Amino acid sequence: MTTAALTDTFRIGGDLPVHRLGYGAMQLPGPGVWGEPADRDAAVRVVRAAVEQGVDFIDTADSYGPVVSEQIIAEALHPYPENLVIATKAGLVRTGPGEWHPVGRPAYLKQQVELSLRNLKLDRIDLIQLHRIDPEVPLADQLGAFVELQEQGKVRHIGVSEVSVEQLKAARAITDVVSVQNLYNLTNRKSQDVLDYATAEGIGFIPWFPIATGDLAAPDSPVAAVAEELDATPSQVALAWLLHKSPVMLPIPGTKSVEHLTENMGAATLTLSDDEMARLDALA
Numbered sequence: 001m002t003t004a005a006l007t008d009t010f011r012i013g014g015d016l017p018v019h020r021l022g023y024g025a026m027q028l029p030g031p032g033v034w035g036e037p038a039d040r041d042a043a044v045r046v047v048r049a050a051v052e053q054g055v056d057f058i059d060t061a062d063s064y065g066p067v068v069s070e071q072i073i074a075e076a077l078h079p080y081p082e083n084l085v086i087a088t089k090a091g092l093v094r095t096g097p098g099e100w101h102p103v104g105r106p107a108y109l110k111q112q113v114e115l116s117l118r119n120l121k122l123d124r125i126d127l128i129q130l131h132r133i134d135p136e137v138p139l140a141d142q143l144g145a146f147v148e149l150q151e152q153g154k155v156r157h158i159g160v161s162e163v164s165v166e167q168l169k170a171a172r173a174i175t176d177v178v179s180v181q182n183l184y185n186l187t188n189r190k191s192q193d194v195l196d197y198a199t200a201e202g203i204g205f206i207p208w209f210p211i212a213t214g215d216l217a218a219p220d221s222p223v224a225a226v227a228e229e230l231d232a233t234p235s236q237v238a239l240a241w242l243l244h245k246s247p248v249m250l251p252i253p254g255t256k257s258v259e260h261l262t263e264n265m266g267a268a269t270l271t272l273s274d275d276e277m278a279r280l281d282a283l284a
Helices: 040-052 068-077 106-120 139-151 165-174 192-201 222-229 234-245 258-269 274-281
Strands: 009-012 016-019 057-059 085-090 092-096 099-102 125-130 155-161 177-183 204-208
Touching (some): 040 068, 085 106, 125 139, 125 177, 139 165, 155 165, 155 204, 165 177, 165 192, 177 192, 192 204, 222 234, 234 258, 234 274
Parallel strands (some): 057 085, 085 125, 125 155, 155 177, 177 204
Antiparallel strands (some): 009 016
């Protein structure tokens, strides 16, 4: 099965064309993004289904599990299709379910990228993202670790996550930054200025938590009325709104269910009118 309308693409770093609706692999591990999933076979199935339905951009991180998400991706898809872009992240350490701590020491970051290469069974990571800026370590040292790996041919492109416009500019003064991954969705637009800057500069913007699960998926949500008119689901409308918001937008909805995956992918075929966009814009 393929989603034929996935024609809208973006070139990450100018040389990696991907369909703008990707797949986020944070939900593959167990509860709290910790440990093995209850049903590993089902997790492998959903990753395979994503690629079968036209996804060619998958986003993960060393800390999802930890390592569980990366290993499931490799089990499901290796040897990888030629056009598949896998992005991962380093710089957040897990000490237990739901616990996250930024660690940006260069030696640690380099070690984690080496482990990601092994867990993903890759020779080079297409997009490595600094998962969080560690306030204890100079930013130049954190990104410098990735630049060293880039020079060794182990990393292709570099991105950042959860940054302000000022931090993004500071990062770009150190190296070429091709993507930024911030929290952004219909109901949370605190990163609007970062999106505006990324749009103007042609930097890929990867909104995490794109559907704001719960808030938008509920049948009585404000999005439901628009969804009903379009014969779509609230989740599809929320994703379509993101895709319409900027040409650099790369939503990565995640799910453990093939059914939800198929529903999410349907957003790529949804066209929103100016009036519908205005009504949705008014929700924030």
